[in-house]
Amino acid sequence: MEKERHVLVVFPHPDDEAFGVSGTIMKYIDSGVPVTYACLTYGDMGRSLGYPPFATRESLHEIRKQEVEKSARIMKLTDLRLLGYRDKTLEFEQPGHLASVIKSLIDELNTSRIISFYPGYSVHPDHEATAEAIVGAVKDMAPEKRPALQLVAFDKDTLEDLGDPDIINDITGYEDRKEEVMAAHISQTGPLLKRLAADTVEGQETREAYLKLEQFYSYDID
Amino acid sequence: MEKIDREKVQEILNQYQDRPVYIHVEITSGVYADHLDENIFNAGTFLRNIQVEFVQGAIRGGRNGQYRVGLKLVNGGWIYVLGLTHYVINENDEFIMHGFDHEGKLASALEISSNEFFK
Numbered sequence: 001m002e003k004e005r006h007v008l009v010v011f012p013h014p015d016d017e018a019f020g021v022s023g024t025i026m027k028y029i030d031s032g033v034p035v036t037y038a039c040l041t042y043g044d045m046g047r048s049l050g051y052p053p054f055a056t057r058e059s060l061h062e063i064r065k066q067e068v069e070k071s072a073r074i075m076k077l078t079d080l081r082l083l084g085y086r087d088k089t090l091e092f093e094q095p096g097h098l099a100s101v102i103k104s105l106i107d108e109l110n111t112s113r114i115i116s117f118y119p120g121y122s123v124h125p126d127h128e129a130t131a132e133a134i135v136g137a138v139k140d141m142a143p144e145k146r147p148a149l150q151l152v153a154f155d156k157d158t159l160e161d162l163g164d165p166d167i168i169n170d171i172t173g174y175e176d177r178k179e180e181v182m183a184a185h186i187s188q189t190g191p192l193l194k195r196l197a198a199d200t201v202e203g204q205e206t207r208e209a210y211l212k213l214e215q216f217y218s219y220d221i222d
Numbered sequence: 223m224e225k226i227d228r229e230k231v232q233e234i235l236n237q238y239q240d241r242p243v244y245i246h247v248e249i250t251s252g253v254y255a256d257h258l259d260e261n262i263f264n265a266g267t268f269l270r271n272i273q274v275e276f277v278q279g280a281i282r283g284g285r286n287g288q289y290r291v292g293l294k295l296v297n298g299g300w301i302y303v304l305g306l307t308h309y310v311i312n313e314n315d316e317f318i319m320h321g322f323d324h325e326g327k328l329a330s331a332l333e334i335s336s337n338e339f340f341k
């Protein structure tokens with residue numbers, strides 16, 4: 001990991017930062033790099049309302065707000081921006097709107113690296129709308145001014161189409177805090193936390209998948 | 223939330239009859255459904271902050287704890303939701319019915335309120 005001026009993390013849902021990125025975020029923060037997490041929605045249309053359910057469609061908004069705030073505290077992330085769009089609706093905003101919102105964040109924060117989703121390989125329409133906004137924001141910048149793009153891809157075709165990820169961060173030493181970050185999103189992560197804690201082969205595989213390496217693809221606009 | 227008690231829910235429905243109310247209706251298989259299982263066809267809908275007035279509201283069913291609610295609207299239209307299992311009236315006086323699937327995830331919702339739901 002290189003020394004960055006500023007890292008901007010952009011995801012649509014509280015908990016998108018937890019699974020594949022929080023170790024990397026903590027490593028940047030602990031090495032003194034300023035990190036901003038812009039979370040576009042409150043995840044208020046999520047299907048998981050707790051295991052067993054303890055939220056409703058109406059209370060999920062406030063619960064997930066508190067969860068992502070707790071996640072930020074655990075990561076020692078001090079610049080959390082909750083943009084407050086409605087979950088599931090990002091792709092229906094006016095074309096270019098989200099890109100301009102991202103662009104003003106880049107300008108304000110003097111961002112040198114963006115962590116977000118990979119266009120075409122991030123499965124959920126809100127993820128794709130976020131990826132599209134990132135690319136839209138960066139492509140109009142002069143090439144030498146563009147922040148580096150470090151993107152998460154998890155579509156089934158990812159390996160076949162994109163090959164192996166080229167950015168691999170070893171998060172050894174961050175296992176416990178990453179587990180705490182995932183546990184902060186308790187309305188969403190109940191079954192996953194159980195698998196992580198299980199003294200079984202599946203448990204071991206889950207720990208390997210989440211607590212050892214975080215993998216990303218660089219994305220070149222041109 | 224509590225498991226649906228048919229009589230109680232019917233009583234609450236009656237309280238919202240014959241006056242303008244806001245509804246939230248939602249049915250969802252989840253956006254990840256066909257990512258996790260290729261045999262599933264993703265479908266879903268939500269309608270939020272739609273103002274309606276119903277002249278008759280009824281709850282039916284109950285097999286395996288799963289109910290249907292139908293609202294006959296003042297203009298002759300209908301609202302129909304299948305697969306409701308739980309209900310609550312929350313601190314904002316919103317009447318919330320949810321249907322949870324076998325994994326405990328939200329599959330359906332019908333909510334009725336005198337005031338607008340948050341945006």
Ligand SMILES: [Zn+2]
Nearest residue numbers: 012013016124
């Ligand atoms: Zn997400």
